Amino acid sequence: MIEVTELRKTIANVQALNGLSFKAENGKITGLLGPNGAGKTTCLRTVFGLLQADSGEAKIDDVNVAVDPMSAKQQLGLFPDPCGLYERLTPREYVQFFAQLSGMSVQDAKSATQNVLNKLQMNDIADRKCQGFSQGQRMKTALAQAIVHKPTNIILDEPTRGLDVMSTRILRDLLLMLKEQGHCVLFSSHVMQEVAALCDHVVVMVKGKVVAEGSPQELCDKTQKDSLEEAFITLIGSDEGLAA
Numbered sequence: 001m002i003e004v005t006e007l008r009k010t011i012a013n014v015q016a017l018n019g020l021s022f023k024a025e026n027g028k029i030t031g032l033l034g035p036n037g038a039g040k041t042t043c044l045r046t047v048f049g050l051l052q053a054d055s056g057e058a059k060i061d062d063v064n065v066a067v068d069p070m071s072a073k074q075q076l077g078l079f080p081d082p083c084g085l086y087e088r089l090t091p092r093e094y095v096q097f098f099a100q101l102s103g104m105s106v107q108d109a110k111s112a113t114q115n116v117l118n119k120l121q122m123n124d125i126a127d128r129k130c131q132g133f134s135q136g137q138r139m140k141t142a143l144a145q146a147i148v149h150k151p152t153n154i155i156l157d158e159p160t161r162g163l164d165v166m167s168t169r170i171l172r173d174l175l176l177m178l179k180e181q182g183h184c185v186l187f188s189s190h191v192m193q194e195v196a197a198l199c200d201h202v203v204v205m206v207k208g209k210v211v212a213e214g215s216p217q218e219l220c221d222k223t224q225k226d227s228l229e230e231a232f233i234t235l236i237g238s239d240e241g242l243a244a
């Protein structure tokens with residue numbers, strides 16, 4: 001479970017987070033939805049420990065990220081930008097390298113890598129160099145890296161940005177699989193369709209704080225709108241920065 005409480009962060013005189021609080025539970029996909037500049041990336045970076053909040057706290061499975069970052073990160077996987085793979089490595093080498101970085105012995109890293117390659121059905125590409133991979137193959141490799149140390153929690157910042165329809169579908173299926181396996185999946189987006197299709201729980205944020213949260217249906221009910229897009233626009237007070 002990921003829990004943030006009253007997070008505040010000012011960057012270059014901008015109040016990026018302004019008392020942000022929400023929970024992302026295990027076995028659910030939680031979407032952070034908001035217009036450009038709402039603070040989604042800042043929130044995820046703070047949860048991952050890349051940024052330090054001015055006040056408030058972020059907890060991963062009840063471990064405060066700022067107090068015990070190593071333990072917190074043991075239970076956290078960060079989906080990297082699939083464009084940034086090491087081109088000269090094969091997925092097996094790449095994933096095993098990150099498994100060892102997370103503290104596993106060579107033997108454990110090898111077997112964890114084989115497990116994740118099986119889980120994501122990647123054996124056909126496991127020993128090819130990443131150079132020249134399709135977006136979908138990159139996506140799988142990036143996700144394998146994020147989950148090889150078997151974290152309970154996975155965070156993804158706009159994971160479908162720049163992806164074609166097929167790659168988006170592959171990623172959706174992978175996220176649904178992780179949810180079925182009981183993981184906590186937290187991702188940011190301003191793509192309405194993606195949030196509607198995937199999320200059990202949606203956290204709508206504007207200017208660094210939560211303006212509404214609930215299931216897509218609950219948000220529609222709350223705003224008395226038929227579509228999620230209309231509900232979000234009502235909640236946000238404008239359609240700026242939203243993608244259909």
Ligand SMILES: Nc1ncnc2c1ncn2[C@@H]1O[C@H](COP(=O)(O)OP(=O)(O)OP(=O)(O)O)[C@@H](O)[C@H]1O
Pocket residue numbers: 011012014015016034035036037038039040041042043190
């Ligand atoms: N390094 C930085 N320097 C200056 N301002 C920053 C920096 N990082 C974030 N901000 C500001 O903090 C606010 C929140 O930014 P953030 O990137 O978290 O938003 P976001 O919701 O992820 O936006 P987008 O959907 O456009 O990616 C914005 O106003 C942004 O300009």
